[in-house]
Amino acid sequence: MKDTRRTRVVLGALLVVALAMITIDYRGGDDSPLRGLRDVGATVFGPVERVSAAVVRPVGDTFDSITDAPGERRRADRLERQNQRLREQLRALSLDKDRSAQLQRMLGTAGTGGYKVLAAQVISAGQGFEDTVTIDVGSRGGVTRDMTVMSADGLVGRVTRVGPATATVLLATDQTSSIGSRLEASKEIGIVQGRGRRGFGGGGGTPLRFQLLDATAPIAVGQRIVTLGSQGQRPYVPGVPIGVVERIDRSAGGLTRTAYVRPFVRFTSLDVVAVVVAPPKQDPRDALLPPKPPPPAPSTSPSAHPSATPTRGKRPEARPSGTKSPFTRPSRGD
Structure with a gap:
């Protein structure tokens, strides 16, 4: 079409x-004179509008999703x-609460035993043949070789190597570990030895072995064991709880008696520990042992029912005359 003035x-x-x-249509509202024309337009162009909207909407949505995707x-x-x-x-908050509780328990245990301790945290576990862990304190904190390491529950092991900021701890479960020990409430002594990782296998849970030096000395399942203490208080201070006797080797004829011990410490989940930097002034003996669990309540046997048979030597009581026994059948005349 030409762009002309017309x-x-x-x-x-x-x-x-x-x-x-x-x-006119807007001002007229429903009474608009153009209402009929508007209805005709809606009838004619409404379907076209709906079809075009159905076609255009997915395209618009796709375009919007593409443009908005990066944002x-x-x-x-x-x-x-x-x-x-x-x-x-x-x-982290839950872990901090747990560590704080462990630290408070450990300081309480150390105070009861009279140990001066340095708190530490286990930062790694040994991957070789030895049962070891690494802690985050070293010579700068006053740690030296052959110091006792414990937790709130009991003995962990001893320091074997020391760096400026870290130290290596040989666990009591290591096969080369040998600890002078004593049975609770007794003067009987022996040696606790580690059984290594095999002590955790098979559901046994007894990674420690206790050899009682006197083969004739009494020992029972459930007795607890504490450290005896080393000469010069190194590498082990006295009185640290070790574990509970769970099984006793009954083999006869040996020079020693052997028992298998479940430790108080969970060596597979060590976290907060303490290095004993100064020994106690006196042996705490059994003061650090946890309270013994209460004995199981005796089972109540059912009450005995009285026997219907008269006791020998006693005659049954005479019944009053005219009273029928519940065990006799009435006579035909009754």
């Missing part, structure tokens, strides 16, 4: 007419990082 006049006139019709992805990544930080903070 064409522009026609388009202007049509625009004026359209604006006038819109104004949504960044938002999702940001939320995921925030959630991860919150989870880590919750774990």
Whole structure:
């Protein structure tokens, strides 16, 4: 179409007419004189509008999703990082509470025994043939070789190697470990030896072996064992709880008696420990042992029912005359 003066006049006139019709229709509302024309337009162009909207909407949604995808992805990544930080903070808070409780228990145990201790944390476990762990204190903190290491529950082991900021602890479960020990409430002594990792296998849970030096001395399942103490208080101070006798080797004819011991310490989950930097002034003996569990309540046997048979030598009581026995059948005349 050529852009002529006549064409522009026609388009202007049509625009004026359209604006006038819109104004009249808007002001008239439901009583508008153009209502019929509006209904005809809606009937004619409504289906076309719906079809075009159905065609255009998916295209628009796809375009919006493409343009918004980078922003949504960044938002999702940001939320995921925030959630991860919150989870880590919750774990750290729970871990700190647990470590604080362990530390309080350990300081209480050390105070009861009269030990001067240096708190430490296990930072790694040995991967070789030895049962060892590494702790986060060393010579700068006053740690030296052959110091006793304990936890709130009992004996952990002894220091074997020391660095400026770390130290290596040989666990009591190591096969080369040998600890002078004593039975509770007794003067009977022996040696606790480690059985290594094999002591944890097979559900046995007895990684320690106790050899009583006197083969005739009494020993029973359930007795507890504490450290005897080394000469010069190194590498082991006296009175540290070791474990409970769970099984006794009954083989006869040996020079010693052997028992298998379940330790008080869970060596597979060590965390907060203490290095004994100064021994007690006197042997605490059994003061650090935990309270014994109460004995099981005796089972109540059912009450005996009285026998219907009269006791020998006693005659049954005579029944009053006229009283029928519940065990006799009435006579035919009754």
